[in-house]
Amino acid sequence: MFHMTGTHAGFGKLTEAVRSEAVLSTTQNPRATFERSRVTRSGIGATFEGNLTLQGVVRPVTLDARIYRERGSDMGDLSTLVLHITGDLDRNEFGASGDANLV
Template structure:
């Protein structure tokens, strides 16, 4: 799903104060299986016509070993799908491009992984074809504002 808006703050002085606020554009979602797009956006699953976005806002960042986000960290937040908001915790990794200088934070990559039960959000359609647990694998790049 393409990002509609994103506000990401990486507080390099206190990583626990970092935050994420992202809105995804449901109507523009794509799948690797073109025939699955229609059912995914249908009324019984994401209902893109009535709920055109998915919203995630972080509420806490837990650092991994050594006080870092690069290994073993989690991001907890509120996820809103189909106008239903539930807490979710995602495994997080934040890292620089390979070969970049240690203090070069102009371009960073974020990798978030986790899972949700789609039934918790009312996305119950096609139960015979789609598991109730949906894995999340989010990779994105962020750049420092000039």
């Protein structure tokens, strides 16, 4: 689950635009979910395939994840890991097409 109300876009006005009803509508849709269907290990991470639900719209996506130890932790300490997830999607497919001139 992704908490969309915590979405940041670099600076205040742009973040407001991204969170607005015209784009992500985070007030009405505070969460997005990802249901994985396949995981492929690759190097220090993995590729996740599955369905992303954003604003009530479900679309298949592929996400790349890299796994890191927490900064400052001992080499063998795997008790706390950091997961960095990246991927591409077309926001228009999820009905988030507003404010095209800003975001």
